[in-house]
Amino acid sequence: MLGFDCLGGSCEDTCCRDWTLEVDRDGMERIRGRLGPDEAAALRVLEAEQARDLGKDDIYGYIDRRADGTCPFLDRDRLCSLVIRFGPKVLSRACAVFPRAFASFPDRVEIHGSLACPEVARRCLLDPAALDLVPAPGAPSAPAHAGRRFESGGAWAHYLFDVRRSIVDLLRRRDFPLAARLALAAELAAQIEPVYHRDTTAFDGAGRQAAEKQLAAALATSGDAAYLAPLCADFCALQVPGEQTIAVVANVLIARRQLPHTAAYARLLADVFASYQEEALGRPASSADSVPAAALWAVYRGRRGRLQDRFGDAPERIFANYGAHFFMRWPYLDSPTVMHHLCKLGIRLAVIRFLFAGHPATLAALEEPHPGPAMALLEGAAVAVVQTFAKAVQHHPNFERILDGSLDQEGGASFGRAVCLAKLC
Numbered sequence: 001m002l003g004f005d006c007l008g009g010s011c012e013d014t015c016c017r018d019w020t021l022e023v024d025r026d027g028m029e030r031i032r033g034r035l036g037p038d039e040a041a042a043l044r045v046l047e048a049e050q051a052r053d054l055g056k057d058d059i060y061g062y063i064d065r066r067a068d069g070t071c072p073f074l075d076r077d078r079l080c081s082l083v084i085r086f087g088p089k090v091l092s093r094a095c096a097v098f099p100r101a102f103a104s105f106p107d108r109v110e111i112h113g114s115l116a117c118p119e120v121a122r123r124c125l126l127d128p129a130a131l132d133l134v135p136a137p138g139a140p141s142a143p144a145h146a147g148r149r150f151e152s153g154g155a156w157a158h159y160l161f162d163v164r165r166s167i168v169d170l171l172r173r174r175d176f177p178l179a180a181r182l183a184l185a186a187e188l189a190a191q192i193e194p195v196y197h198r199d200t201t202a203f204d205g206a207g208r209q210a211a212e213k214q215l216a217a218a219l220a221t222s223g224d225a226a227y228l229a230p231l232c233a234d235f236c237a238l239q240v241p242g243e244q245t246i247a248v249v250a251n252v253l254i255a256r257r258q259l260p261h262t263a264a265y266a267r268l269l270a271d272v273f274a275s276y277q278e279e280a281l282g283r284p285a286s287s288a289d290s291v292p293a294a295a296l297w298a299v300y301r302g303r304r305g306r307l308q309d310r311f312g313d314a315p316e317r318i319f320a321n322y323g324a325h326f327f328m329r330w331p332y333l334d335s336p337t338v339m340h341h342l343c344k345l346g347i348r349l350a351v352i353r354f355l356f357a358g359h360p361a362t363l364a365a366l367e368e369p370h371p372g373p374a375m376a377l378l379e380g381a382a383v384a385v386v387q388t389f390a391k392a393v394q395h396h397p398n399f400e401r402i403l404d405g406s407l408d409q410e411g412g413a414s415f416g417r418a419v420c421l422a423k424l425c
């Protein structure tokens, strides 16, 4: 985030549109105090009681948007009129911080970026160095109440950085397919789970040395290519029917459409499902058509193969960065186990890969004869899908529940579940 620059009026999807414009009490008072009486009276705010219904209780409310979904302070040049008139200090906490996201630990504060911002998504997915955690002397400290605070939480928190580093390194390896890397991360998660989980007592008292030894041994082998190669070969040879997983993915996406959603999300879903249906049916699809999961899976698999033939490991590089970002931005401390968190990543990645393989720009990239423009289309599709998905997740907290609730079907988060999800990634 050190080199991040907001695109301002040239952003393809401003954060001042289609967004829950949350505002804290101090921010509200500051803004109302600067506005003229007529402007202040015209400002409509969805106040705290309704805001709490949306799952947040630390905010004053939401600024009501215009009919077109934009913030009432967005001007004709797509810039914030509050900043132009009164300077950035007038902004409420959420607007001042976005797209930065703070995670505070007892000994450090990390600043990550939200993929709901297209410029952050572009940098995160396409720039190999963007995910390196680097010291940031002089960076702004976390504003009070901003972001997540992780207090010291015993062994679970103590080993976070070591375990997270091993998972992120695994996900970013280039010598195995991305799906296999996810399965290898699940293997690591399964190995450490007997001693390392949220409620662990294995590191207390006399057992500490043995538990540390077991954890260290598993982390060491997770970086050993000679150990990983046969596991990777086993995973690649494993035939896992994808129909069930793709049906879960489709259901999750459709369930999100039942909640309030943006025009961009509706358009993305319509385009993607139409493209799968048309290829499966061999003719233009109508709203009355439905395509069985097996046919969806066949189309998806065929497209994955064509993408690999044309672009090699480029899509995998992009989506490995998504996976690494997920573990950096969302430390697993809230999950009961590392496996559970990995399955949360797996369902998100499966959804994103499904959307990406059906995105019109991805399909155009496959048809584009010139390599440069073809790659630009491919990267543009990845950024658009990830950003729209991230905004859809952040836009409505119930979507997280739908996503994570889908893990509870068919046995919850387990090694087998992680492997099934990995096959789609």
Ligand code: SF4
Binding pocket: 005, 006, 007, 008, 011, 012, 013, 014, 015, 016, 098, 099, 116, 117, 118, 119, 120
């Ligand atoms: S979404 Fe990102 S780049 Fe676009 S206006 Fe907001 S902060 Fe700037």
